Amino acid sequence: MESRQPRTLNIEAERKPDFDLLVRRLSVGERRVEGKDAFLLAMAYGFRSGQRQEIEKRLSYARIEQLVEVDRCMIVAVALESGIRADDLTMAAAYKIAEEYARAGIALLRDKLDEPLEFRNELMLEMLEAAPKALIEGAAAEEE
Amino acid sequence: MRICEISISNYRAYKDARFEFVGHRANVASIVGRPGAGKTALLNAITWCLYGTESFRGSTPNGDRRPLPLINKGSKEFGLEIGETAARIEIKIEFEDGRRATIRREQVFAITGPNHVEPLGEQVLHVVLRSDNDGYMPVDEPSLWIARHLPERIRPYFILNTERLEQFFIGDGAEQDRVRGAILEIAQIDVLGRIRTRLGKVKSGLLSRKGDRKEGRRGELEDDYETLTARLEAKQEELRCERAALEAANADIADLMARMGERDEFRELIAKQEAAEAGLEEVKRQLSVAEEDLSSFIAQEGACVLVAPAVRELSGEIEEAWNSGRIPAPIHPDFLVKLRDHDQRCICGRGLGPSEQAAFDALVARHQQLSEHGRMLQEMLGPSATLLDRATEFRARLSVLNSAVDELKRRGRTFQERKDAIRVELDRRGLKDADLRLLQAKQDAAYQAKERATTGKAMAERDLGGLETQIKEVERLLKIEMKKDRNLGQLTALVEFTDECIRAADQAYDQLITQTRVEVSDALNDCFLKMMRDTRGETFLGASIDEGFSPHVDAVGGWDAAGDLSGGEDVCLALAFSQALGRVSGFELPLILDSPFVKILDHQIMSDVMRTMLANLEGRQLVLLMKPEEYRLGVQDVLETSGLGEAMRLDFDENTQTTVVS
Numbered sequence: 001m002e003s004r005q006p007r008t009l010n011i012e013a014e015r016k017p018d019f020d021l022l023v024r025r026l027s028v029g030e031r032r033v034e035g036k037d038a039f040l041l042a043m044a045y046g047f048r049s050g051q052r053q054e055i056e057k058r059l060s061y062a063r064i065e066q067l068v069e070v071d072r073c074m075i076v077a078v079a080l081e082s083g084i085r086a087d088d089l090t091m092a093a094a095y096k097i098a099e100e101y102a103r104a105g106i107a108l109l110r111d112k113l114d115e116p117l118e119f120r121n122e123l124m125l126e127m128l129e130a131a132p133k134a135l136i137e138g139a140a141a142e143e144e
Numbered sequence: 145m146r147i148c149e150i151s152i153s154n155y156r157a158y159k160d161a162r163f164e165f166v167g168h169r170a171n172v173a174s175i176v177g178r179p180g181a182g183k184t185a186l187l188n189a190i191t192w193c194l195y196g197t198e199s200f201r202g203s204t205p206n207g208d209r210r211p212l213p214l215i216n217k218g219s220k221e222f223g224l225e226i227g228e229t230a231a232r233i234e235i236k237i238e239f240e241d242g243r244r245a246t247i248r249r250e251q252v253f254a255i256t257g258p259n260h261v262e263p264l265g266e267q268v269l270h271v272v273l274r275s276d277n278d279g280y281m282p283v284d285e286p287s288l289w290i291a292r293h294l295p296e297r298i299r300p301y302f303i304l305n306t307e308r309l310e311q312f313f314i315g316d317g318a319e320q321d322r323v324r325g326a327i328l329e330i331a332q333i334d335v336l337g338r339i340r341t342r343l344g345k346v347k348s349g350l351l352s353r354k355g356d357r358k359e360g361r362r363g364e365l366e367d368d369y370e371t372l373t374a375r376l377e378a379k380q381e382e383l384r385c386e387r388a389a390l391e392a393a394n395a396d397i398a399d400l401m402a403r404m405g406e407r408d409e410f411r412e413l414i415a416k417q418e419a420a421e422a423g424l425e426e427v428k429r430q431l432s433v434a435e436e437d438l439s440s441f442i443a444q445e446g447a448c449v450l451v452a453p454a455v456r457e458l459s460g461e462i463e464e465a466w467n468s469g470r471i472p473a474p475i476h477p478d479f480l481v482k483l484r485d486h487d488q489r490c491i492c493g494r495g496l497g498p499s500e501q502a503a504f505d506a507l508v509a510r511h512q513q514l515s516e517h518g519r520m521l522q523e524m525l526g527p528s529a530t531l532l533d534r535a536t537e538f539r540a541r542l543s544v545l546n547s548a549v550d551e552l553k554r555r556g557r558t559f560q561e562r563k564d565a566i567r568v569e570l571d572r573r574g575l576k577d578a579d580l581r582l583l584q585a586k587q588d589a590a591y592q593a594k595e596r597a598t599t600g601k602a603m604a605e606r607d608l609g610g611l612e613t614q615i616k617e618v619e620r621l622l623k624i625e626m627k628k629d630r631n632l633g634q635l636t637a638l639v640e641f642t643d644e645c646i647r648a649a650d651q652a653y654d655q656l657i658t659q660t661r662v663e664v665s666d667a668l669n670d671c672f673l674k675m676m677r678d679t680r681g682e683t684f685l686g687a688s689i690d691e692g693f694s695p696h697v698d699a700v701g702g703w704d705a706a707g708d709l710s711g712g713e714d715v716c717l718a719l720a721f722s723q724a725l726g727r728v729s730g731f732e733l734p735l736i737l738d739s740p741f742v743k744i745l746d747h748q749i750m751s752d753v754m755r756t757m758l759a760n761l762e763g764r765q766l767v768l769l770m771k772p773e774e775y776r777l778g779v780q781d782v783l784e785t786s787g788l789g790e791a792m793r794l795d796f797d798e799n800t801q802t803t804v805v806s
Binding site: 026027028029030031033037038040041043044045047048069070072073074076077078080081086087089090091120123124126127128130131 | 432433435436438439440442443444445446447448449450451452453454455457458461515516517520523524526527528530531534535538539542
């Protein structure tokens with residue numbers, strides 16, 4: 001378990017261009033998407049795909065302090081969902097797991113980034129697909 | 145014609161005198177007076193009465209030449225009073241047919257003193273005819289009447305004085321002219337001469353009119369006409385061009401005005417197009433914003449949606465931990481310790497009871513003992529709920545954003561369609577904004593062209609008017625020239641006719657003067673020989689006037705005696721010439737001779753000449769004005785022998801300065 005609190009979110013070094021491309025694709029007009037948002041999206045995409053991959057060569061990509069509560073909540077939720085024991089769950093562990101999902105996620109998104117419009121549409125469709133499911137799943141869970 | 149009576153009033157020395165030529169004096173009258181008695185004044189009285197002029201210069205009793213004041217100045221003692229008086233001379237004549245005429249001339253004078261006599265007004269001439277049938281009848285034009293019956297030009301040949309007689313045939317080289325003049329006047333050939341002169345003037349006038357015609361004048365006018373016509377045609381063409389340009393400019397303006405009439409509609413379309421473009425741009429901007437919102441939303445919420453199941457799990461675990469009491473309410477332990485260590489141990493102003501104090505301490509202990517995992521769950525309590533809410537709202541929000549984008553896209557298509565429709569309409573009308581400016585420029589150019597054409601048209605019309613006026617003037621001049629050309633032929637014919645007339649007149653003139661000269665010459669010969677035969681026998685063979693109008697007297701021995709005649713012979717020759725002129729002319733005028741014998745010293749010759757004269761009067765009245773010695777020595781005996789009575793006497797009264805007739 002990681003005991004020391006990390007200060008940055010890391011990505012696989014060789015995926016740095018892909019993350020930057022993802023940032024550009026997500027940035028529209030004057031609205032600049034921050035690196036941590038791209039990181040979180042890649043993480044969520046990897047989590048959604050159920051794929052994670054350990055970081056081999058770390059590269060600091062975003063500062064932890066940039067994360068807000070909901071960001072950390074998503075990271076913790078993903079970490080808990082990944083199967084780690086609750087007693088072992090720390091924020092450092094959660095960040096590490098998030099980095100691994102992010103690496104897998106960016107690899108999955110990479111092919112879609114070449115077509116900006118398609119990227120956004122496909123991503124939106126996948127979100128729509130995921131959103132009702134989440135709600136249904138959520139509603140079903142509540143009913144249970 | 146005879147002189148019956150001469151009355152003289154206030155004329156020179158004559159105060160009031162009357163000469164009656166009746167009885168034997170009707171044929172031959174003798175008037176005798178000393179020098180200055182009034183003989184020459186009587187001759188002048190006759191000529192003044194007839195012609196208004198005095199022709200002879202008399203002498204005073206002292207032998208001095210008398211000046212020619214018409215009226216005797218007179219004096220108080222001589223009976224001429226200061227005031228107005230009239231010199232009046234009246235001559236009564238009788239023609240062979242019995243008609244009588246009274247000729248009277250008078251002039252009023254103002255006498256202001258002995259040496260101050262001034263005429264007042266004009267001379268007044270009256271001629272009154274009297275006949276047994278018609279009675280007295282004044283003549284309207286007395287001067288013309290006198291000129292017809294007693295022409296002044298022949299006066300020298302019926303009123304003669306000695307000087308005249310002496311000088312008539314004097315060989316001074318001018319006798320030919322005098323003779324010729326006398327023949328011409330007697331023969332009234334001067335009328336033909338005047339006709340000839342008039343014809344000459346007419347010819348000169350005709351030739352002048354011909355000469356006035358400028359050479360090539362018609363040619364110049366025709367050249368001018370041709371030039372002006374060419375200029376006129378050119379100007380007419382120019383005017384046609386200007387009119388065509390004006391019509392074209394007006395048509396352009398009308399067309400452009402019609403097209404400009406669509407300008408408002410066109411501008412409205414342009415405005416709509418611009419509004420559509422603006423709307424489209426706005427929609428695009430809004431769409432861009434919406435897409436930014438959508439993209440940003442996806443970027444922001446994508447992770448949230450994708451990890452929603454995990455968050456849901458986390459939320460469930462947090463709820464379970466909360467329900468099981470594994471995690472307390474999310475109060476920070478430091479805050480709780482501060483609450484517990486507070487001196488007043490109260491919360492919200494109310495003091496804690498012992499049980500409350502114990503529960504509060506237990507809570508603080510629970511928070512202090514909370515594991516990292518529990519604390520993590522505790523911290524995730526709020527955010528997980530937030531994430532779930534966001535995930536729940538994702539579709540709805542995405543739908544809103546998508547709808548907004550779709551709506552904007554629809555609006556964008558609408559604007560685009562509107563814009564395209566306007567463009568199509570503009571294209572259909574062939575109007576573009578550039579067209580509008582071009583249209584305006586064309587309209588301006590058309591107005592300028594119209595102005596130029598209007599100015600050019602006005603100038604062309606003005607020039608045309610001037611040219612037409614010039615052409616009309618040239619045409620008028622050409623007509624005149626053509627008429628002149630036509631008249632020129634007539635003029636030439638007229639000149640030729642005048643030439644013929646002149647030639648005929650010359651011929652007639654020459655014939656008439658020759659004939660008259662011959663007649664006068666024959667009459668002269670006849671009269672002269674008659675006169676000379678009695679006194680000179682056969683000394684003279686004849687007298688004649690040659691073609692050069694020189695008188696000749698053929699004497700025995702074959703010599704010309706014209707220049708060697710004695711005084712009496714000269715008088716006879718002059719009288720014969722006068723007789724000849726009277727015979728040829730038909731004017732049987734009285735013969736009035738002033739001192740005819742004064743130069744003849746031989747008494748016998750005087751008597752002979754007198755007898756000769758009486759024997760050759762041929763019915764003419766003879767009035768002789770003589771000095772007493774002339775009368776006594778050479779005439780008186782002849783007259784008395786012939787029964788012609790005594791002579792009238794003129795005496796000058798020195799006392800009254802008046803001539804007395806007795």
